[in-house]
Amino acid sequence: MTNNAFSTIRRLLLASSLLCCALSTQAADTVLVATLEWPPYIGSQLPGQGPLAQQSRQIFARMGLQQQLEFLPWRRALRAMDEPGPHLAIMPEYNTQQRQQALFCSQPFARATLSLVQNTQLPPIRWRALTDLAPYTIGTVSGYVHTDEFDQLLAAGRLKHEEAPSDLLNLRKVAAGRLPLAVIDPLVYHALIQQDPSLRAMAGNIRLLPHPIGEQGLVICFRRTPQGAKLRDAFNVALRQHPPVLD
The missing domain is CATH 3.40.190.10 (Periplasmic binding protein-like II)
Structure with a gap:
């Protein structure tokens, strides 16, 4: 293999590595949230995807994260949290004992x-x-x-x-x-x-x-994993910085 060919391969490998790092960073900065069509609170066709989506998006932004919503039938959204996959959270959920036992739930924000x-x-x-x-x-x-x-x-x-x-x-x-x-x-x-x-x-x-x-208070719930616990804690900290009016 000539020196020029070796240098070309090294450049390609370096570019590929940098691209993978960029994609990994982008993915790490995005929280995929399973949700449902539930107007007027949240919906794919509502302005800003609805007031709940806007509020949680602002909270994630304070955490330095981007919120990405996937609208699913509710049963499928629940299954997404039980199975391995990219979804890290589900919303909106009622603040009940049943959900708190299964997932890491935030403080109410609506x-x-x-x-x-x-x-x-x-x-x-x-x-x-x-x-x-x-x-x-x-x-x-x-x-x-x-x-x-x-x-x-x-x-x-x-x-x-x-x-x-x-x-x-x-x-x-x-x-x-x-x-x-x-x-x-x-x-x-x-x-x-x-x-x-x-x-x-x-x-x-x-x-x-x-x-x-x-x-009921409306919350966002994260997977019951160490990462989910950290996201829940960070979400609560960001929420306390600008607490919502729940009247």
């Missing part, structure tokens, strides 16, 4: 309300304790958590529920009289009514009950 919708052909359903809802089958979304009390009652079989892939399908079931009740965030309820023409046509068959199930 807040949401959980309520019930009912079919208007039924007399208004009035309840004080969640156990008062025992006679009714309640629509839930597959993979969603709610409040600790509500989920414990579901797990114990003290409340009946029927799972669906989405809030939209649950609303359609309630409107069609196939379910008496479904759990939903009021803001999500109003957004879906506005966005979906077929649901809007059936809106008169749905009533949002005034008494909420509860209120």
Whole structure:
């Protein structure tokens, strides 16, 4: 091999090494987050991908990191956190014991309300304790958590529920009289009514009950690994530097 050929190979190897280092640095500076279409909080078609995405993006920026969202059906997003892969976090999550046991969850950086919708052909359903809802089958979304009390009652079989892939399908079931009740965030309820023409046509068959199930902090959850713990801690530090207004 001539000296010129050897020098050319060395230059190519050096260039390749520098390119790999650059790609590695770029990947290290990006956090891939699994999420879902959940307007008006977050969505691929919303301005800035929605207020939650904007807020978490700003927090990551304070950490010197870039946020990259991948919008998935929620069950697939949850599986992405259970399986080996590039996703380092999932959001938005409710701040429940169930999620805290499975993942490293941040401090809340937003807040949401959980309520019930009912079919208007039924007399208004009035309840004080969640156990008062025992006679009714309640629509839930597959993979969603709610409040600790509500989920414990579901797990114990003290409340009946029927799972669906989405809030939209649950609303359609309630409107069609196939379910008496479904759990939903009021803001999500109003957004879906506005966005979906077929649901809007059936809106008169749905009533949002005034008494909420509860209120939940919205968090981002990281893989339960040493890297996930470090990201969670750094996220919380950046969050405390500019804490959100959760009123």
